[in-house]
Amino acid sequence: MASINKNLSDFSHMEVASAAPYRFGIVVSQWNASVTGNLLDGAYTALKQYGALEENIHVMQVPGSYELTSGADILLRNQAWDAVICLGCVIQGETKHFDYICSAVANGITQVALKHNKPVIFGVLTTDDLQQALDRAGGKHGNKGTEAAVTAIQMAALSAKNQ
Template identity: 70%
Template sequence: MASSLKNLSDFSHIKVQSASGLRFAIVVSQWNAQVTGPLLNGAIDGILNHGGQEENIDIIEVPGSYELISGADIALRNGDFNAIICLGCVIQGETRHFDFICNAVANGISNVALKYNKPVIFGVLTTDNLEQALDRAGGKHGNKGEEAAITAIQMAHISSKY
């Protein structure tokens, strides 16, 4: 597997725009907090390290990954944000619940983006186990929260241009 060979959060090959003046909402799941906490920290660091300001970041905590959809919708309905970052973690269990939740969350987040014509970033880990999730939440494969922040910055600039 290619991901076992590298840190997936390497941005050295792209020019990341400045986050200065951009407003972000980070909608984060409280479920699997040992994973979503580091994802949140990575997203905040990603924004701040690229010129963003703390006062331009709103954090909205929701119970689980399924509720990321409503959280993003509420943020865009009530706030003036350049991009929304959705962070969550769904770990495979013994039932098909994993499949239903992952599918619903992916579709729901994309529907919110289309509804408001704003970038809504999918920063949801869908892993086989906790170890894989931790590896992607600041572990050996980088931090998907930071990746989501970089994506939000880039997409906010694209959205404002076109």
């Protein structure tokens, strides 16, 4: 596994654009809240660290990861956002439910991005167990929420540059 001994949230090798000119929506799942709360903290902190203004960050909570797609669509339908970050956590269980949810969420987020021609960032953990999720939500492998925020900043800047 590539991440076994690595903190994935290290951006020292790259220049991250300023978030100051952009507006960000964050859609976060309430399911697995001990994980998604950490993802949200990481995303929010990173946006502010790179210059986003508090009034330009809006957080919307949805019941579960499956609803992230609808939440992102609602945000983009009703207001002008430069990027939307979707944060969730799906943990493998004993049934195929995991596979269906993960596939639906990944495809749905892509479809919302294409529909609105805006960056919609996949910050959804798909792990085998709770410990793997915690390791990626502020634990030994960094914070996927932070990574998603940096991706949103970079994509918002790229989109603005190519309009």
